[in-house]
Amino acid sequence: MNEKLKNMDQEIKTIREAAEELKRLALEAGMPAVIKNADRILASLEMLALNVSDPVSLE
Amino acid sequence: MSYTQSRYWNPVLETMPRAQLERLKLLKFKRAVGHAYANSPFYRKKLDGAKIRPDDIKSLSDIEKIPRTDKNELRDAQQTDPFPYGSLLSVPTDDVTAYHQTSGTTGQAVRQADSWRDWEWWSECWATILWAQGFRPQDRVFIPFSYGVFIAFWAGHYACEKIGCEVIAGGGLSTEDRILKMREIKATALMCTPTYALHMTEVAARLGIDPASELHVSKMLCSGEPGALIPSTKGRIEGRWGAKVYDHAGATEGGAWGFECAEQPGGLHINEAMFFLEVLNIENGQPAAPGEKGELVITPLDRRAQPYLRFNLKDTAILTDDPCKCGRSFRLLQGGVLGRSDRLTKVRGVLFSPTSVEEIVRGFPELGDEYQVILQKRDELDEVTVKVEIKPDRRKNPELEERLRQALRLYTGIRINVEVEAYGTLPRFEVKASRFEDQR
Numbered sequence: 001m002n003e004k005l006k007n008m009d010q011e012i013k014t015i016r017e018a019a020e021e022l023k024r025l026a027l028e029a030g031m032p033a034v035i036k037n038a039d040r041i042l043a044s045l046e047m048l049a050l051n052v053s054d055p056v057s058l059e
Numbered sequence: 060m061s062y063t064q065s066r067y068w069n070p071v072l073e074t075m076p077r078a079q080l081e082r083l084k085l086l087k088f089k090r091a092v093g094h095a096y097a098n099s100p101f102y103r104k105k106l107d108g109a110k111i112r113p114d115d116i117k118s119l120s121d122i123e124k125i126p127r128t129d130k131n132e133l134r135d136a137q138q139t140d141p142f143p144y145g146s147l148l149s150v151p152t153d154d155v156t157a158y159h160q161t162s163g164t165t166g167q168a169v170r171q172a173d174s175w176r177d178w179e180w181w182s183e184c185w186a187t188i189l190w191a192q193g194f195r196p197q198d199r200v201f202i203p204f205s206y207g208v209f210i211a212f213w214a215g216h217y218a219c220e221k222i223g224c225e226v227i228a229g230g231g232l233s234t235e236d237r238i239l240k241m242r243e244i245k246a247t248a249l250m251c252t253p254t255y256a257l258h259m260t261e262v263a264a265r266l267g268i269d270p271a272s273e274l275h276v277s278k279m280l281c282s283g284e285p286g287a288l289i290p291s292t293k294g295r296i297e298g299r300w301g302a303k304v305y306d307h308a309g310a311t312e313g314g315a316w317g318f319e320c321a322e323q324p325g326g327l328h329i330n331e332a333m334f335f336l337e338v339l340n341i342e343n344g345q346p347a348a349p350g351e352k353g354e355l356v357i358t359p360l361d362r363r364a365q366p367y368l369r370f371n372l373k374d375t376a377i378l379t380d381d382p383c384k385c386g387r388s389f390r391l392l393q394g395g396v397l398g399r400s401d402r403l404t405k406v407r408g409v410l411f412s413p414t415s416v417e418e419i420v421r422g423f424p425e426l427g428d429e430y431q432v433i434l435q436k437r438d439e440l441d442e443v444t445v446k447v448e449i450k451p452d453r454r455k456n457p458e459l460e461e462r463l464r465q466a467l468r469l470y471t472g473i474r475i476n477v478e479v480e481a482y483g484t485l486p487r488f489e490v491k492a493s494r495f496e497d498q499r
Contacts, residue, residue: 005071043176047183050333050361055071058082 002059009056012048019045063197066321066385068190072332073387080331080388081119087360088335089116092125095366098149101136102368122335127344127356127369130161133169133312144172150364159210161311171210171311174364178217181314184333185218188318191328191385192305193278194248196223201246201276203237203255206230210311211283215250224248234262242268245275253286253296253304254492257428260299271301282307284492285414288319288327288395291421295428308396312370313357317392322384326391327376334359337369338378338392341400349380350393354400373401375412402495404434406441409473413495416445416475419466425453426463429485434497441499444476451482 019041026034067073075083093113095102106112109126116122137145141152148155150172157173173181194200200219204212206228219226227246229237238259241249249256256279263270270276279302281287287296287306296304308317308327316334317327329336338353339346347353355372376392383391398414405411413432420430427448435442445467449455460477467475488494 040175043174043179046176047179050180050183051069051072054083054086055075055079057086058079 005052005056006059008048008052012045012053016042016045016049063195066191067387068187069332073187073191073389075332075388077388084331084335084360085116085119088119088122088358089113091358091360091362091366092116092368094363095149095368098363099366100139100146101132102149102366104146105132122337122358122369125369127371128367129371130166130169130312130373134167137170143170144365147365148172149366150174155364158208159213159311160208162209169312172365177362177364178214180333180361180363181214182217182221184309184315184330185214186221187330187333188307188315189215189218189222189224189280191318191320191387192280193303193321194219194222194224194280198224198248198278199227199244199246200224200248200250201227201229201237201241201244203229203232203234203249203251203259212250214315215280215282234259235266238263238266238268238270238274241274241276247275248278248280249276249300249302250280250282252283252488252492253281253292254284254428254488256281256296256300256304257292258487260296261428270299274300276300276302278303278305280305280307282309285396285398286417288325289414289418289421291418295421306395308374310357310372312367313372314359314362316357316359317395319395320383320385320387324383324385324391326379326393327395328383328385328387328389328391331389333361338376341375341403347378349378352377352397355396373399375400375403404497406434406443406473409471411443411471411473415471416467419463419470420445420447422466423447423459423463425450425459426479427482427485429487430494431485432495434495434499436499442476443473444478446478446480446485448480448482448485455479 019038023035023038026038096106096113111124136147139145141148154174155172156175157178159171160168202212202216216226260270281304286292287304293304306319306327309315316330319327335358337356339356341354352375355374355376356369357372358368374396375398376396379391379393398412403410403412416432420426427450429448431446433444460479464477
């Protein structure tokens with residue numbers, strides 16, 4: 001399970017970086033539809049972090 | 060194995076060894092204090108006043124250095140800017156996506172701000188609860204509440220969606236129409252207050268419908284009042300609905316922190332991965348020993364828009380270290396929430412909790428579901444009167460009154476007057492029942 005959790009944690013970090021970059025580009029382009037949907041992705045990613053990244057950080 | 064067969068929403072968190080769980084709680088508590096100090100003017104002032112900095116929290120025992128938060132402080136803080144949340148708001152106002160408020164039963168309502176991120180957190184907490192109670196994507200969940208300004212079952216609705224259940228928002232319907240709709244669409248699960256669960260069966264009976272045999276509900280989450288863990292009340296609801304009834308405890312300020320699992324262990328698990336819940340001695344504020352009744356103080360560990368540190372819930376409970384057959388490492392509150400510490404009162408020198416009356420009244424099959432507890436002063440002496448209703452197919456008689464009087468005296472330790480009223484004469488409640496009146 002530990003290895004699987006670590007892999008999941010890595011994927012979460014990768015997706016977060018991608019979502020943050022997407023939001024940055026959308027802010028530059030002034031596209032509310034992308035900014036607000038990226039915000040929702042980031043909120044979901046925080047829940048994934050609570051479920052996965054926090055326990056991994058205790059290792 | 061299909062993921063739907065998993066007993067846990069998150070097996071890693073829910074079965075985490077205790078030592079690791081304590082480390083997780085400390086990590087998150089420090090983070091919560093850091094966020095509140097950096098972003099909440101209310102908490103910065105409060106912590107500065109107590110000469111506490113986030114870095115001072117190095118172990119779980121340091122948590123006691125943080126002063127507790129009372130509801131009155133929240134009311135005062137909300138008189139300040141920015142409107143309407145005041146100095147409790149800890150994110151930019153543009154980030155707030157949901158407004159709710161407390162019921163205001165103990166004074167001015169407290170307004171609660173949540174961001175979308177917090178709303179995800181709410182539904183995450185609720186998903187843990189619902190999954191533990193057997194809610195699965197196959198369920199069709201009926202939610203008969205008003206969908207108004209009170210938080211009530213709002214997050215339960217979103218959690219059902221997160222799990223993948225089909226949700227029916229039964230808010231705009233009368234009780235009769237709700238029952239008919241549940242029958243029509245074959246709802247398999249329900250969430251409501253225990254009072255309303257009983258009320259629905261009364262209305263169903265008037266419609267000539269037997270919920271146990273004619274509806275399809277197999278599980279119910281009951282919340283908002285302690286009833287679902289009061290054995291006689293649970294028994295009444297389960298018997299009439301032919302369904303399993305599970306308790307859940309939460310608060311607008313505290314979040315959805317407690318749940319009864321499918322094993323029905325006679326208590327509530329504390330979701331210790333998401334909340335730091337303390338049970339403190341009512342007299343001296345020190346941690347209560349397992350088995351000792353105390354009052355609950357909560358810190359939601361992951362709440363951000365309007366966070367709370369060591370908030371006094373004013374609920375009373377008994378912590379136990381007994382393990383649960385479900386395998387969760389989350390500790391249990393034996394018997395769930397037992398009452399309100401601000402409603403504990405001394406009657407002729409004996410500590411009396413009005414909630415304790417319910418277990419006895421609902422244990423009498425001759426009596427209806429409603430009751431009232433009234434405290435009065437007569438000739439300088441405290442008097443407690445319990446008003447109950449006789450069922451329509453039963454008759455009032457002195458023998459019943461005497462049995463009830465004796466049972467109440469045995470259970471509470473005080474002499475209680477009993478008045479048996481005609482069926483349907485006491486007030487009915489749909490959301491939070493208010494059955495206690497102190498007229499002293």
